[in-house]
Amino acid sequence: MIGLVDAVAQYLAAVVDGLAYSETTNEGNVYVDHLPSSPDRAVATFSMSGPEPDSKLPYDPAEFQVLVRGMADDYVWCRDTWSRIYSALHGKRNLTLPGGLYVVFILSTQASAVSLGTDENGRPIFMGHYRAEVYNPTDERPE
Numbered sequence: 410m411i412g413l414v415d416a417v418a419q420y421l422a423a424v425v426d427g428l429a430y431s432e433t434t435n436e437g438n439v440y441v442d443h444l445p446s447s448p449d450r451a452v453a454t455f456s457m458s459g460p461e462p463d464s465k466l467p468y469d470p471a472e473f474q475v476l477v478r479g480m481a482d483d484y485v486w487c488r489d490t491w492s493r494i495y496s497a498l499h500g501k502r503n504l505t506l507p508g509g510l511y512v513v514f515i516l517s518t519q520a521s522a523v524s525l526g527t528d529e530n531g532r533p534i535f536m537g538h539y540r541a542e543v544y545n546p547t548d549e550r551p552e
Contacts, residue, residue: 412510413471413473413512414456415508416507417473418439418454420506421498423507425497427490439452441453441454444478449480449481450483450486452475452478452494455474457472457474459471463550467545467550467551468513468542468545469543469545470540471541471542473538475494475536475539476535477537482531488535492522495522498515498517499517511543512544513542514542516540517539519537522535522536523536523538
């Protein structure tokens with residue numbers, strides 16, 4: 410089974426117009442745990458540490474971030490893409506993501522995009538932070 414940020418990246422590419430996922434940096438514009446220097450318009454999902462998991466229930470809390478970068482001075486595309494990502498993720502419940510990962514819920518921790526300013530090339534970057542609960546049985550936490 411693939412990890413949460415990989416599954417979210419693939420899901421976003423499938424449901425948000427203008428996004429395409431590829432495991433190589435030469436194709437697509439949605440990436441996992443890195444944001445390459447090109448293309449200008451890109452989205453990346455990043456792993457984060459979440460709270461302590463329960464020792465008995467087969468569910469893990471998880472947190473992740475989504476960064477949206479646009480072309481220089483292209484704030485409209487960034488905010489619009491951030492809004493479409495927010496709409497696709499916030500409030501999702503009982504969802505099986507690509508790769509078979511079952512997510513109990515995904516919630517945004519903010520109601521609007523957070524600007525991280527611009528990169529060294531003047532390209533705006535916006536961030537969204539999400540928390541989720543993922544079904545993850547283990548030997549000690551069976552189904």
